[in-house]
Amino acid sequence: MEEITPAMLTDKGICPTCYDKENNHCLYGDNRDKILYENELFECFLVSNPRAAGHAIISSKKHYKDMMEIPDDLCREVFLFAKRLMRIIREVYSAESVYLCTMCDGPMNHFHVQLIPRYSFEKRGSRNFVKERKEYVEDKEKIAKIREVLKDNMIQIRKENTNDYDEIYKVIKTAFATAEHSDGNEQDLVVALRNSDNFIPELSLVAIDNDKIVGYILFTKVEIGKNTELALAPIGVLPEYQRKGIGSKLIQEGHKIAKELGYHYVVVLGSEKYYPKFGYIPAIEYGIKPPSEIASENFMAVKLNNVNTEIKGTVKYAKEFGL
């Protein structure tokens, strides 16, 4: 059988990149060990015939001929990602700088962005922009480092600000639209709680992906016996961002801040399969009882620190919860 080459496919009007993706990487070879990052929109991997060590490509999942054809949201995501990755590559590879280029002139060009490190021993300037291809030398440690930093860097958690309110409203509404347990007005509950005495601005947190709010968590004051402690509710993550550890990040960051603010306990009404990994146990084991309207099996509590603070009693939520 005749070997298929990129040139042959191009002659037939077939995009070699798409062909490769759809046919088990038969053209350019399996690149799983070179993948640095991937999401629904694009993938990013190290080039197998690099122009410099650390030469990476960001390639859209869908076919677009070139940058002039790509939708604005893809453009934004790809270039924000490129900016972040350039800094990481410069650091991990100890490069002096990183070139960025995107091709537009092949007849069957597939939109991609190339990031090519330039090292201090190489000449600067546009004449030396396109360098000779070199042999790919695998450096598992560097790949692992980049993957790790990218994973960590993608989602940031910060305090909400007043400009976020509308976006948070939509995020919560969308997040709960497909939830198993939802009364459909969690977004209105947040608005009401924000205006209540039980609200703590430091504990109204958003998860951000490239300036976009993708998740939200709120901890409000509750009374447990005579003490003021916290309740976690609600927490929501956009459906397409679920199962990526964003909920965990929100909960962990919330716990950290709650501790710093001097709270001892957080109670939550939720899945007994999800919350124990953050230290939640049935609240009754601490002597903390739910309001009478709540069934106790899903009512859990976590002790934030090991100080000997015995807090017992029935929980009284903010009146906005309607419990």
Ligand SMILES: [Zn+2]
């Ligand atoms: Zn293509």
